[in-house]
Amino acid sequence: MxxxxxxxxxxxxxxxxxxxxxxxxxxxxxxxxxxxxxxxxxxxxxxxxxxxxxxxxxxxxxxxxxxxxxxxxxxxxFEDKMRRYSEAVRDALELPDGWSAFCQFVNEACAMQASDIGLRDVLTLTFPESPSLEEQRRRTADGFAEIVRRAQDEGTLRNDFVTQDFVLLLLSNAGVISGMRNAAPDAWKRHVALMIQAYRADHAAPLPDPPTHEHVWAAMNRPDRG
The missing domain is CATH 1.10.10.60 (Homeodomain-like)
Incomplete structure (x- = not known):
């Protein structure tokens, strides 16, 4: 044994x-x-x-x-960069007029996309598993809504602009950055400048209906992130 x-x-x-x-x-x-x-x-x-x-x-x-x-x-x-994204809207709100605030924030957000391939897409995605990141996104959205209200009240931003249009801009800017990054990496600047000009009230013409908030949220919650 x-x-x-x-x-x-x-x-x-x-x-x-x-x-x-x-x-x-x-x-x-x-x-x-x-x-x-x-x-x-x-x-x-x-x-x-x-x-x-x-x-x-x-x-x-x-x-x-x-x-x-x-x-x-x-x-x-991306917590730090999303914090900077939130700070960008606060910085813009300190400007004296709504149109300057609108242009500054839109340009900075699009420049942030261009500086980081990952952030390019993070700005158009949601992350329910990260309450702190989503809180930064909520604060940014609230601040941007205030910028839109101010610019529309002063008559510089077209009245039919809605916050969903900003998400559409980020999505289109991501496509320009991706498609042109090797041939002409600064091409996004022209794209954004053209879009900003189209948002001015004195250039307004009838538009198709925008996507709903639910449609935009569904697009931002898409699973194609790896």
Whole structure:
């Protein structure tokens, strides 16, 4: 009969041993986010997660432990830029007239898209798993609605402009940036300038009906993010 092996005593954890584990986890998280921000900016939201783990010098299991879904990683990676997006509308609201505020914010938002391939699409997507990111989006939307009201009240922005039209502009700008980024990377500036001129009240002509808020929300909640 085989001799029964006595259980080995389990050594108690050393004092302070938990803290290095927490520090390691925090360092890994920051390395993953740094790699994700760089690769999303260079290649867009569909970059393989394995490439992010490799750039961060961590295993793919570590990446999934920190960020179980791609959406969670995207949301965490773009929190700072979404905060800047929200600040941009607050900066515009400080201008003395509605039309200047409208032009400044629209130009800055579109420039932010052009500066980061990932952000190009993040601005037209929703991330329900990230309440903080969605709160930044809500604040931006509320501020932009105030800009629209001011510009329309002063008679400079056409009265039939609705906030859904801004989402359409971001979507079209994303297409111009994507299609022209190698041949003419600044072509988006002309596109945005043409659209801003079309929004002026003195250029107004009848338009087809805009999409509803529900239609826009459905488009922003599309699953094609990898």
């Amino acid at each position: 085989a001799q029964r092996e006595e259980p080995r005593p389990v050594a108690p954890p050393e004092l302070g041993s938990a803290e290095p584990l927490r520090s390691d986890a925090a360092r890994n998280r920051e390395r993953i986010l740094k790699a994700a921000r760089a690769l999303f900016a260079e290649h867009g939201l569909n970059v393989p997660l394995e490439a992010i783990a490799e750039r961060a010098d961590v295993g793919i299991a570590t990446l999934y432990r920190r960020f179980p879904t791609r959406d969670e990683l995207i949301a965490a990676s």
